[in-house]
Amino acid sequence: MNSPRPQQSFEVQRAQLSQRALNNLNLKTIRSNRKNDAGKLFVSLLLLGFLLTILTSACSETSDTNDEQSQQFPKITDTGRLFTAEDFLSIGFKQSKEYDVAELPAAISVIYGFWKPGGGESVDYEIRFYTSHDDAVTKGTFFANEVTGPDGAVSDKDVTWKEGTRDRRTSGFTSNGGGGSLAVKYADYIIHSNIIMLCQGRDKDQSLERCESIINAVTTGSPS
Numbered sequence: 001m002n003s004p005r006p007q008q009s010f011e012v013q014r015a016q017l018s019q020r021a022l023n024n025l026n027l028k029t030i031r032s033n034r035k036n037d038a039g040k041l042f043v044s045l046l047l048l049g050f051l052l053t054i055l056t057s058a059c060s061e062t063s064d065t066n067d068e069q070s071q072q073f074p075k076i077t078d079t080g081r082l083f084t085a086e087d088f089l090s091i092g093f094k095q096s097k098e099y100d101v102a103e104l105p106a107a108i109s110v111i112y113g114f115w116k117p118g119g120g121e122s123v124d125y126e127i128r129f130y131t132s133h134d135d136a137v138t139k140g141t142f143f144a145n146e147v148t149g150p151d152g153a154v155s156d157k158d159v160t161w162k163e164g165t166r167d168r169r170t171s172g173f174t175s176n177g178g179g180g181s182l183a184v185k186y187a188d189y190i191i192h193s194n195i196i197m198l199c200q201g202r203d204k205d206q207s208l209e210r211c212e213s214i215i216n217a218v219t220t221g222s223p224s
Helices: 005-071 085-089 133-146 204-220
Strands: 094-099 107-115 123-130 169-173 179-184 186-192 195-200
Touching (some): 085 107, 085 123, 123 133, 123 204, 133 186, 133 195, 186 204, 195 204
Antiparallel strands (some): 094 107, 107 123, 123 195, 169 179, 186 195
16 A cells, blocks of 8 residues: 655645744734834823923923912901001102091091102002901902902992092003093002002002002111
């Protein structure tokens, strides 16, 4: 009986070739998967870096904002000291008027005038005196809010306490230099111990800075 060696040899070779092809295919698949995994890893790292950059920037901006807020003069402070008009006159404040406070709840006096922070330009101030810090806060806040800031009232018909209304506004101008509508003089105010002080300024920051200047002068007894 003849031996089937040629047939068996062919089968063996075919099996070996098939195994090699399968091995090559598996190797290519593994390499392809590695490339895909590497690509995915790269994209993930790129996205992670991008997110970290955004978070770092946001934290930095928040920190800067907090720093600015912490450095800004506090709008409401109670030092325990009871201020009088004489405290301000003694550092060079020039009083122009004293308003009638009959219709301003809890106020004991209000003076209007100007002062020169650091010896520079004249700045208008309105200083309202109360018997206590609590009275200034609870009885005076509404009346100060009403006439300050970008939405402050400037017309007699719009304000609750009408005394001194004309002194709390300035004339605005149009872009071509013509006359414009009336504008609020005091962008903001502070409640400091027993006083409410409206400070002239083009915006909140400038007003509070000017409030701080005169309070520091009174506290230290220095005119500037």
